[in-house]
Amino acid sequence: MQKVVREIEMTGRTVDEAVTLACESLGVERDDVEIEIIDLPKKGFFGLKNTPAKVKVTHKASKSQLAVDYVTEVLGHMGLTNVKIDVKEEEESATLVLEGEGLGLIIGRRGETLDALQYLAGLVANRGEGSYFRITLDSGNYREKREKTLEQLALKIANTAVKTGRSTTLEPMNPYERRIIHSAVQQVEGATSSSIGEEPNRRVVISSKNPRPPRYNNNRDRGPRTDRGGDRGGRGGYNKRPYNKEGRPPRRDNRDGRPPRENRTVTPDPNKVRANPPKEAEGAPLFGKITLDD
Structure with a gap:
């Protein structure tokens, strides 16, 4: 059992006062200390140059x-x-x-x-x-309960790391809890653990000794896509019609060879009924009077 020895020298008008002040300073009881009197109080002539009492108080206690x-x-x-x-x-x-x-x-x-x-x-x-x-x-019994919880957590994450090849970073922990995690991970074959960061945010990382390579997007390795639809442009193809200066695609001629609608010359058809009445019919009623013979 390790002992801690603390000593203090104190003065007072009397020995009792000096001891009391020393115990208060050490924060201990008088029965728990050893007292050594260095000087007794002395009175000078006519009450001048009085010498106070001086004591040495020693406290021995286990840590x-x-x-x-x-x-x-x-x-x-x-x-x-x-x-x-x-x-x-x-x-x-x-x-x-x-x-x-x-x-x-x-x-x-x-x-x-x-x-x-x-x-x-x-x-x-x-x-x-x-x-x-x-x-x-x-x-x-909090420490024991917490230790079991951390052990179960470490074993679960370590087994997952071995199966998936992925690493997991835990929440910040104190050195005592990190030691529990490291000890539990060592029980899982193929798993390892390390600590990162600085106190008080130091964390444990649980990973596999044989991590799997990262997955790549296969589309990135195929090169540029081609236009599956020919001149018409395939679905999702890149060979699309260019845009003109106005930011719109140019109009194409119809498949029958005719020019666009806005460029056509319209020729009236004489066989068709005119939509507007002739000038001589303007102002006439829509229907005439019909008479029937007896």
Whole structure:
């Protein structure tokens, strides 16, 4: 069990005052520290040049205890005062398991709040000297559930990558979750994984070791299309009639050899009934009087 030793020297009008100020500065209780008196208070002649008391206060605590104290303080500010913290300590790491009501607030969306608090607790635990001490924060067995979910996701995507030859980029994850993904992908033969990007947006890419070549559009390799319809232009062909200066296609003669309609000379047909009456009939009634003989 790694210990963190913190020391502080403090002065006061009395020894008791100096010790109290030192404990407040360290954020610990008086029963948890060692006290060494450096100087006792002294009074000068006629109350002049008084010498204050000086003490040295030493606090020894495990790194896990520092993390527990910090998490307890944060939970108190969040209004969660009835939370129990169970510590599972090992040689170079410790897991702090939170138990109580209202801990959904601590977990947050996809464990983001829990991860942030775990990161800060780790910083507090490693402020002293010594090797790195890993702090893991868990609540409601969330870590185990999340680990199983990530393993299933990684196996599914890895198998798909092997079958299709396509790569898949996952959402940003913290280093702990990325390690779970990498470990699960290694179980699938023919699949591989790598990380891209920078923190906190670093992602895992799952792909196949033998990716398939990309598909090409066969129409691009056939060259230019030809006009299937001859001079008349095939359906969808490129050999279309040119346009004139007005932006319209030129008119062609009819198939019987006659010129276009606007260029024809119309000759009246004498056999046809005139549409307009002659001048001598102007003003006459449309029908004449009909008399019948007896």
